[in-house]
Amino acid sequence: MHTDFPPTPAGPSEAGPSQAAPQLGNAILAAALLLPGLGAVNAVHAEEAPERATLSVKYLSYEESQSSMxxxxxxxxxxxxxxPVAGVWSVAASLTADDVSGASPRYHTAVSGASRMSDDRGAGDVAVTRYFPRGSVTVGAAYSTEHDYKSRALSLQGTMSSEDKNTSWSFGVGGSDDAIDPVNLVVAGESRQTVNLMAGVTQVMxxxxxxxxxxxxxxxxxxYSDPYKAFDNRPRQRNQSTLLARWNHHHEDGGGxxxxxxxYYSDNFGIRAHTLxxxxxxxxxxxxxxxxSVRLYTQRAASFYYDPVYDGRLGEPFPPGYVFGTTAFSSAxxxxxxxxxVTLGLKVAKQLNRDWSVDLKLEAYQQRGSWRAFGGGSPGLEPLRARGIQLGVTRQW
Structure with a gap:
C-alpha cells in the first residue's frame, strides 16, 4: 500500500523559482520542518529507520514566459x-545548484520593461534523526547563498505515535536568519529573521x-521589500499561518x-490563499x-498591492495618487x-531492478488575474506561463 505523503509547496505564491527566490530561506526551513528525511513525509512510519541507503540525482529545467517575452x-x-546509521539513526543531506538567467521585471511583469539578469544559487541541507520504538527526533540545518542573498536555518522536530501506531503526532520548531545585500545598493547589510512552529497529526483511517x-x-x-522594484515598501514584520489537510486512499481493485x-494560507500582508x-x-x-496531477491555486492580493496603471500627473509606474516622500506601504x-x-503534471517512473530506478516529471503552469476565485483578480496582469522538466536517477544499497 503506497500511502506516503508527497511534498507540498510551502509558500503563498504559485509562481516558479524566479518568483520564489526572496522566500528561499523560508522555503528551505518549511521543508526541514517536514522531516524526517528530505522529501516525502511518511509520518506514520517515522519511528522506523530506513533499511537501505538512497542516493538520488535530479536535473530540473524550468522556463517561464509572458506575452511574447x-x-x-x-x-x-x-x-x-x-x-541509515547503526540501526537507530539516519542521516539525510541534499545539495542544489541553480543557474538562473533571463529577463527580470523592474516593476511589474505586465507593463514594464525588463533588464537582463544572471545568477547562481547554491543550497544545501542536512538532517540527523534518532529513532525510538514510538517516536523520533530530527535535527536539521540548511544554508543557501547567491550573490545578494544568504540564508541560514535550523530546525528541530519530534514525532510520537500511539501504542497501536495508528496515530502519529509531530511537533517542530525552526529559525532562519537571512542577509540581503542588493547589487544596486538601495539598501546594504539588511537582514530578516523568522521563527517557525509546526504541529500535526496523522491518522490511519x-x-x-x-x-x-x-x-x-x-x-x-x-x-521584506524588493530592492529591485521601484516604490516597493513593505512592512518589516510578516506573520504567516498555514493549515494543510491531506488524504490518501489506496484503490484495491486497480492498485493505485x-x-x-x-x-489555506493567510498573513498580515492581507494575502489569503487556497490550494487544491x-x-x-x-x-x-x-x-x-x-x-x-493537478493543482489549483487562488490568492487575494496584499492590502498594499497596486496595479501600476498610468497616472495623469506622473505616469507609469507610479502608484495612483502617489505623493513624493510618502512612506506608505506599496508594491507592484x-x-x-x-x-x-493551474498546474498540470505527469510523472513517469521505472524500477529497473532492486537497486536502480529512473523518473521523469513534466509540469505546465499558467497564472492569470482573471482566474482568482472568491473575488476579482488584479486586472494589470498578463498571463504568466511556465513549464518544467525534471529527470531523476535513484540508487539504493
Whole structure:
C-alpha cells in the first residue's frame, strides 16, 4: 500500500523559482520542518529507520514566459542522500545548484520593461534523526547563498505515535536568519529573521486510508521589500499561518493511490490563499509507475498591492495618487497580486531492478488575474506561463 505523503509547496505564491527566490530561506526551513528525511513525509512510519541507503540525482529545467517575452530560465542539478546509521539513526543531506538567467521585471511583469539578469544559487541541507520504538527526533540545518542573498536555518522536530501506531503526532520548531545585500545598493547589510512552529497529526483511517492535518505558523521581522522594484515598501514584520489537510486512499481493485490535499494560507500582508491538489499514483507492469496531477491555486492580493496603471500627473509606474516622500506601504510585485493558477503534471517512473530506478516529471503552469476565485483578480496582469522538466536517477544499497 503506497500511502506516503508527497511534498507540498510551502509558500503563498504559485509562481516558479524566479518568483520564489526572496522566500528561499523560508522555503528551505518549511521543508526541514517536514522531516524526517528530505522529501516525502511518511509520518506514520517515522519511528522506523530506513533499511537501505538512497542516493538520488535530479536535473530540473524550468522556463517561464509572458506575452511574447521569454522571462526566466533555470537549470538546477541536485543530489540527495539518505543513509541509515547503526540501526537507530539516519542521516539525510541534499545539495542544489541553480543557474538562473533571463529577463527580470523592474516593476511589474505586465507593463514594464525588463533588464537582463544572471545568477547562481547554491543550497544545501542536512538532517540527523534518532529513532525510538514510538517516536523520533530530527535535527536539521540548511544554508543557501547567491550573490545578494544568504540564508541560514535550523530546525528541530519530534514525532510520537500511539501504542497501536495508528496515530502519529509531530511537533517542530525552526529559525532562519537571512542577509540581503542588493547589487544596486538601495539598501546594504539588511537582514530578516523568522521563527517557525509546526504541529500535526496523522491518522490511519483504515486499511486503505491515511489522513493528515498540519498547522504551521511563522513570525518574521526585518527587510521584506524588493530592492529591485521601484516604490516597493513593505512592512518589516510578516506573520504567516498555514493549515494543510491531506488524504490518501489506496484503490484495491486497480492498485493505485489517490492523494488529495487542501491548504489555506493567510498573513498580515492581507494575502489569503487556497490550494487544491490531486494526484493519482498508478503502478503498471514491469516496474512502471505513472502519476498524473493537478493543482489549483487562488490568492487575494496584499492590502498594499497596486496595479501600476498610468497616472495623469506622473505616469507609469507610479502608484495612483502617489505623493513624493510618502512612506506608505506599496508594491507592484506580481507575487502579491490577486490571481489564480493551474498546474498540470505527469510523472513517469521505472524500477529497473532492486537497486536502480529512473523518473521523469513534466509540469505546465499558467497564472492569470482573471482566474482568482472568491473575488476579482488584479486586472494589470498578463498571463504568466511556465513549464518544467525534471529527470531523476535513484540508487539504493
Amino acid at each position: 521569454d522571462r526566466i530560465r533555470v537549470r538546477a542539478p541536485s543530489v540527495a542522500l539518505t543513509t 483504515g486499511p486503505r486510508d491515511l489522513a493528515q492535518l498540519t498547522l504551521t505558523h511563522s513570525r518574521g521581522h526585518g527587510y 493511490t489517490s492523494r488529495l490535499s487542501y491548504r 491538489g490531486a494526484e493519482y499514483v498508478q503502478p503498471l507492469a514491469q516496474g512502471w509507475r505513472v502519476t498524473p 510585485d506580481q507575487r502579491l497580486s490577486g490571481f489564480g493558477a
